[in-house]
Amino acid sequence: MNIESPSPIAWRFSERAGQLQSSFIREILKITQQPQIISFAGGLPSPATFPVDAMKAAFDKVLSTAGKTALQYGPTDGYPPLRQWIAEMLSKDGATIVPEQVLMVSGSQQALDLLGKVLIDEGSRVLVETPSYLGALQAFSVYRPEFKSVLTDDHGLVPSSIAAVAEGARLLYALPNFQNPTGRTLSTARRVELVETCAGLGLPLIEDDPYGALSYKGDPLPKMVAMNPAGVIYMGSFSKVLTPGIRLGYVVAPLPLARCLERAKQAADLHTAQLTQMVVHEVIKDGFLDHHIPTIRELYGNQCQVMLDAMAEHFPASATWTRPEGGMFIWATLPPHIDAMELLDAAIKENVAFVPGAPFYANAPETNTLRLSFVTVPPERIRHGIAVLGKLIAARM
Amino acid sequence: MNIESPSPIAWRFSERAGQLQSSFIREILKITQQPQIISFAGGLPSPATFPVDAMKAAFDKVLSTAGKTALQYGPTDGYPPLRQWIAEMLSKDGATIVPEQVLMVSGSQQALDLLGKVLIDEGSRVLVETPSYLGALQAFSVYRPEFKSVLTDDHGLVPSSIAAVAEGARLLYALPNFQNPTGRTLSTARRVELVETCAGLGLPLIEDDPYGALSYKGDPLPKMVAMNPAGVIYMGSFSKVLTPGIRLGYVVAPLPLARCLERAKQAADLHTAQLTQMVVHEVIKDGFLDHHIPTIRELYGNQCQVMLDAMAEHFPASATWTRPEGGMFIWATLPPHIDAMELLDAAIKENVAFVPGAPFYANAPETNTLRLSFVTVPPERIRHGIAVLGKLIAARM
Numbered sequence: 001m002n003i004e005s006p007s008p009i010a011w012r013f014s015e016r017a018g019q020l021q022s023s024f025i026r027e028i029l030k031i032t033q034q035p036q037i038i039s040f041a042g043g044l045p046s047p048a049t050f051p052v053d054a055m056k057a058a059f060d061k062v063l064s065t066a067g068k069t070a071l072q073y074g075p076t077d078g079y080p081p082l083r084q085w086i087a088e089m090l091s092k093d094g095a096t097i098v099p100e101q102v103l104m105v106s107g108s109q110q111a112l113d114l115l116g117k118v119l120i121d122e123g124s125r126v127l128v129e130t131p132s133y134l135g136a137l138q139a140f141s142v143y144r145p146e147f148k149s150v151l152t153d154d155h156g157l158v159p160s161s162i163a164a165v166a167e168g169a170r171l172l173y174a175l176p177n178f179q180n181p182t183g184r185t186l187s188t189a190r191r192v193e194l195v196e197t198c199a200g201l202g203l204p205l206i207e208d209d210p211y212g213a214l215s216y217k218g219d220p221l222p223k224m225v226a227m228n229p230a231g232v233i234y235m236g237s238f239s240k241v242l243t244p245g246i247r248l249g250y251v252v253a254p255l256p257l258a259r260c261l262e263r264a265k266q267a268a269d270l271h272t273a274q275l276t277q278m279v280v281h282e283v284i285k286d287g288f289l290d291h292h293i294p295t296i297r298e299l300y301g302n303q304c305q306v307m308l309d310a311m312a313e314h315f316p317a318s319a320t321w322t323r324p325e326g327g328m329f330i331w332a333t334l335p336p337h338i339d340a341m342e343l344l345d346a347a348i349k350e351n352v353a354f355v356p357g358a359p360f361y362a363n364a365p366e367t368n369t370l371r372l373s374f375v376t377v378p379p380e381r382i383r384h385g386i387a388v389l390g391k392l393i394a395a396r397m
Numbered sequence: 398m399n400i401e402s403p404s405p406i407a408w409r410f411s412e413r414a415g416q417l418q419s420s421f422i423r424e425i426l427k428i429t430q431q432p433q434i435i436s437f438a439g440g441l442p443s444p445a446t447f448p449v450d451a452m453k454a455a456f457d458k459v460l461s462t463a464g465k466t467a468l469q470y471g472p473t474d475g476y477p478p479l480r481q482w483i484a485e486m487l488s489k490d491g492a493t494i495v496p497e498q499v500l501m502v503s504g505s506q507q508a509l510d511l512l513g514k515v516l517i518d519e520g521s522r523v524l525v526e527t528p529s530y531l532g533a534l535q536a537f538s539v540y541r542p543e544f545k546s547v548l549t550d551d552h553g554l555v556p557s558s559i560a561a562v563a564e565g566a567r568l569l570y571a572l573p574n575f576q577n578p579t580g581r582t583l584s585t586a587r588r589v590e591l592v593e594t595c596a597g598l599g600l601p602l603i604e605d606d607p608y609g610a611l612s613y614k615g616d617p618l619p620k621m622v623a624m625n626p627a628g629v630i631y632m633g634s635f636s637k638v639l640t641p642g643i644r645l646g647y648v649v650a651p652l653p654l655a656r657c658l659e660r661a662k663q664a665a666d667l668h669t670a671q672l673t674q675m676v677v678h679e680v681i682k683d684g685f686l687d688h689h690i691p692t693i694r695e696l697y698g699n700q701c702q703v704m705l706d707a708m709a710e711h712f713p714a715s716a717t718w719t720r721p722e723g724g725m726f727i728w729a730t731l732p733p734h735i736d737a738m739e740l741l742d743a744a745i746k747e748n749v750a751f752v753p754g755a756p757f758y759a760n761a762p763e764t765n766t767l768r769l770s771f772v773t774v775p776p777e778r779i780r781h782g783i784a785v786l787g788k789l790i791a792a793r794m
Contacts, residue, residue: 009599010599017657044469047468050464052460059453068444070642072447073441106670121413135667141664228399244468244470245467254406267417267506272644
């Protein structure tokens with residue numbers, strides 16, 4: 001039986017829904033998934049690094065030995081042995097992180113949403129890097145903050161620029177290791193200065209660290225959460241060191257905030273899949289990541305070098321770009337008159353794609369910037385794609 | 398290196414964070430997980446019904462044949478074959494539901510959060526049943542609506558009571574099948590009247606249907622979404638027919654709303670685990686649920702009857718209770734002077750637990766009500782637990 005609708009619904013969405021825009025990057029990805037496109041646009045890790053066999057064995061073991069528990073509702077804060085593992089891993093740098101500080105989430109994007117939900121009121125000031133991670137800008141935007149951009153240079157965020165915009169700020173969001181989108185790393189001296197500055201201001205500092213383990217050479221720099229666990233909120237993820245499609249991340253927060261986030265998580269989706277958490281713990285508990293992560297570093301490091309070499313050969317002298325020591329991205333800055341959005345249109349016609357830099361700016365965008373990812377493209381295609389881009393840029397000089 | 402904090406953070410949470418309270422039910426569950434407690438408090442399905450072997454085989458097959466895809470990031474709206482399956486299943490009642498209307502979510506709790514996020518502004522009027530599902534009240538509360546309670550009786554929600562509170566309302570939330578907490582079912586005549594009333598008012602109607610397949614006898618009643626797909630938002634879940642710990646549900650919405658929900662989902666957690674969706678599709682695609690669901694119905698139906706018989710024997714004549722024809726809950730109403738919260742304290746001392754009814758009311762609570770779940774307790778313990786409750790109630794007459 002069908003009902004006639006005398007008054008079809010005139011949809012009235014919330015004011016916050018007006019902030020929701022489809023990610024420009026995900027729109028580009030739809031275009032660039034055709035096989036003939038050489039895509040430097042993706043933010044996806046390389047599937048070549050996914051430990052399918054180890055995951056399969058772990059699913060089998062967990063379902064065989066604890067299937068009924070794994071498939072039942074679980075605690076909102078997460079699977080206790082995995083929270084313990086994370087607390088111990090983060091306590092290696094000298095600070096003491098307790099499992100009660102750890103909240104398991106469905107990928108770190110959810111941590112951003114929950115942090116925005118409990119920390120941001122309409123009009124609240126939120127400090128972000130210039131440029132910043134697009135997913136964070138999107139997640140926070142829903143709660144309608146006033147974004148203030150903090151200066152960055154080749155050593156990352158400039159702590160001395162914070163004071164001028166800090167008044168009333170609810171949080172500062174930073175991505176210190178191999179930043180998305182720039183690939184830049186915050187130096188150790190700057191980390192100390194940043195943590196001291198935020199501590200002096202009583203300003204919560206979010207340390208988002210999805211790529212920290214992916215350094216191509218040398219040891220990772222010290223984590224800021226270890227310098228001041230009472231003032232730093234740490235976000236981690238299994239997406240880049242294991243696999244992203246399972247949606248598993250975590251946020252580590254000072255206790256008053258951790259409990260508030262837990263309640264927000266409960267209202268948002270009760271808890272993250274128990275089975276997934278048990279399987280990941282099964283995979284990593286005996287040191288699997290110690291030999292797995294180096295294979296990711298080697299793959300990405302080699303392809304990064306191929307791209308850097310190709311850029312040196314094909315990009316004009318007036319362009320500059322970052323030289324990442326880890327992670328997944330290179331950031332290029334072209335002469336100011338070149339519009340990366342127009343360049344993208346031309347590049348797609350020649351079957352090459354990248355992400356223009358403008359969407360990564362919370363405020364005034366630099367339209368002559370672009371983000372290049374090298375992790376899913378084989379060396380030969382990296383060389384060809386960069387040559388195409390170099391030719392297109394040269395034609396605009 | 399540790400940093401001294403001259404200004405420890407004085408946490409300032411958002412106004413919406415003030416709405417977040419830990420679920421009273423989950424707090425009770427923590428107390429009642431000791432094995433000596435006979436708990437009628439749970440809202441958990443019985444693990445005896447979880448198809449562990451089928452899930453294990455499906456994980457193995459999906460990871461063996463499409464592991465790299467399953468473990469990669471996926472589309473925000475969900476795994477296309479599963480969305481297709483859901484659209485076809487919902488199109489069997491005569492209406493046409495297209496896959497573009499289906500958004501996969503991390504359990505239906507997430508659908509409630511996303512609906513609240515895009516439909517509710519501070520102070521927006523939201524209509525709910527009396528009593529209503531606690532998880533919905535929690536999810537919507539975050540967005541600070543004004544709840545208005547709509548009358549219910551033994552046949553469910555009373556449509557004629559809507560007009561008096563409908564002015565400016567953003568949505569009406571209803572749970573027509575074997576409602577949580579009352580176990581009541583909305584009659585077919587009432588469904589038609591409800592859909593017509595909402596259509597006449599241009600009022601979006603949310604049909605939350607986690608238990609619809611769990612009817613003990615007879616066919617399910619017609620779905621309201623099939624009567625008016627342009628005005629009804631349908632929520633479904635695999636938690637009660639397959640397993641809850643994987644966190645997989647879906648929301649089916651008219652297209653303008655579906656696209657808005659998709660953008661909200663993207664900002665909230667990018668997408669629900671691709672692997673989980675592929676595995677569930679693998680399990681159900683060839684009719685598994687057709688023979689699995691009857692086994693759940695039989696188990697729950699038998700235990701429901703055991704509880705109803707025990708209540709008839711042990712509860713005083715002045716108490717009344719619902720006689721569910723499906724689902725997981727019985728709702729009891731005691732003489733008005735008996736406070737179910739006080740009764741719970743006494744019951745826990747005798748190792749029996751239930752959920753007092755008060756938290757399920759958006760506005761004026763009826764403190765002499767309680768919710769009893771029979772699905773995870775074996776018959777002998779149901780009889781004993783109900784006898785204990787009957788004695789405690791009699792002592793208060």
